[in-house]
Amino acid sequence: MQVVQFRQMKDGTKEEYEFLTEHEEAYAKGLPDRILQALKNLENTLSGYQVSRLEHSLQSATRAEADGADKEMIVAALIHDLGDDLAPHNHSQYAASILRPYVRPQVTWVINQHGLFQNFYYAHHLGGDPNERDYLKDHPWYQSCVDFCERWDQSSFDPDYPTKPLEYFESMVREIFTRPAFDPKYVGAQTMGKSAVDIAMSGTA
Numbered sequence: 001m002q003v004v005q006f007r008q009m010k011d012g013t014k015e016e017y018e019f020l021t022e023h024e025e026a027y028a029k030g031l032p033d034r035i036l037q038a039l040k041n042l043e044n045t046l047s048g049y050q051v052s053r054l055e056h057s058l059q060s061a062t063r064a065e066a067d068g069a070d071k072e073m074i075v076a077a078l079i080h081d082l083g084d085d086l087a088p089h090n091h092s093q094y095a096a097s098i099l100r101p102y103v104r105p106q107v108t109w110v111i112n113q114h115g116l117f118q119n120f121y122y123a124h125h126l127g128g129d130p131n132e133r134d135y136l137k138d139h140p141w142y143q144s145c146v147d148f149c150e151r152w153d154q155s156s157f158d159p160d161y162p163t164k165p166l167e168y169f170e171s172m173v174r175e176i177f178t179r180p181a182f183d184p185k186y187v188g189a190q191t192m193g194k195s196a197v198d199i200a201m202s203g204t205a
Contacts, residue, residue: 059156
């Protein structure tokens with residue numbers, strides 16, 4: 001079989017879906033390479049800062065590691081702005097969706113909310129509410145997101161900081177994104193069927 005015969009998914013056979021699953025699983029193995037390439041592409045996004053978006057991402061990950069973060073959170077810091085190109089108004093949710101099948105729900109929640117929490121530093125200059133994040137102040141991972149932004153995100157626009165190169169983090173990216181998707185060992189009881197919104201709002205698996 002080279003291609004399936006159906007033109008509507010409801011008409012597919014068991015053999016055709018087994019065939020497609022093999023192709024999808026093979027394609028998924030290339031995810032780390034695609035993520036690394038997407039990170040490289042951040043070199044040419046969002047001008048006006050003293051560092052590129054790639055340098056900001058690398059610096060965030062470097063600071064996270066220096067602060068004792070584990071690999072899941074380091075990789076999350078590395079890709080937290082990966083959605084700037086395709087999801088400029090909801091880049092946090094974009095990155096969280098990429099991470100969600102491979103990391104614990106706390107990491108997904110922090111990345112999902114980091115854009116809102118970053119508003120604390122500048123929204124007042126633009127007529128916004130810097131304290132909008134306070135509606136989540138009773139959430140068990142609220143402080144984790146505060147710390148993510150304070151220690152690693154808002155502080156990582158320094159061209160003089162000794163930032164590690166992308167090659168340094170490559171093995172971590174490959175380790176995280178070659179895990180079996182939605183493996184309870186890493187993500188708890190959540191499944192693909194539970195939406196990112198459910199995870200983000202409840203903070204539970």
